[in-house]
Amino acid sequence: MKSFEDFLIEVFIERSENPNPEHVQNAARNYEKMRAMFPFIDAVHHASIEAAQRYSDQNGKGNQSLFDLEKERFQWSQRTFRAASPSGCLFHLRREIKEIDASLNAGNPDPVEFADAQMMLWDTMQRCGISLDEMFQAFRDKFEKNKRRKWNQQPEGHYEHERGIHD
Numbered sequence: 001m002k003s004f005e006d007f008l009i010e011v012f013i014e015r016s017e018n019p020n021p022e023h024v025q026n027a028a029r030n031y032e033k034m035r036a037m038f039p040f041i042d043a044v045h046h047a048s049i050e051a052a053q054r055y056s057d058q059n060g061k062g063n064q065s066l067f068d069l070e071k072e073r074f075q076w077s078q079r080t081f082r083a084a085s086p087s088g089c090l091f092h093l094r095r096e097i098k099e100i101d102a103s104l105n106a107g108n109p110d111p112v113e114f115a116d117a118q119m120m121l122w123d124t125m126q127r128c129g130i131s132l133d134e135m136f137q138a139f140r141d142k143f144e145k146n147k148r149r150k151w152n153q154q155p156e157g158h159y160e161h162e163r164g165i166h167d
Contacts, residue, residue, distance in 0.1 A: 067132060073119060074126050086127045093120035 077084070096117035103110040125135055149161040 077123055086124050089120055089124040089127055096120050
């Protein structure tokens with residue numbers, strides 16, 4: 001089975017209008033950085049789901065799913081930010097993560113900052129050519145894999161799965 005990193009690079013090359021080897025190499029390097037943030041990104045994902053549900057309820061769009069809302073948002077993003085690239089979106093995501101960190105350190109986690117980060121994460125993904133359907137399937141698959149793993153708390157307070165265990 002192909003690793004997610006190999007899949008991401010393959011998709012980036014196949015689906016980019018102008019596949020640039022430097023962008024592909026940057027995507028590969030950034031992959032490891034993103035892996036290190038997965039526990040944090042999981043928190044971003046959950047917070048954005050809650051924020052989207054509150055938005056739907058408050059704006060009379062209770063029947064609009066997060067999936068539908070994201071489709072609408074990404075269409076708007078494509079029209080509004082025509083020249084945006086995956087690497088540019090990833091750069092912006094890093095800024096949003098810093099804003100979340102600042103809100104956490106201030107003792108006032110802001111759901112809007114989590115939503116901003118989720119939007120930039122999904123912009124990065126979709127501008128690489130990965131669809132919402134593909135992401136949700138990968139999310140399901142990864143969650144099932146993570147449930148089978150053994151996790152250990154690290155000195156910094158986060159958790160990592162045991163390495164070298166093939167599941």
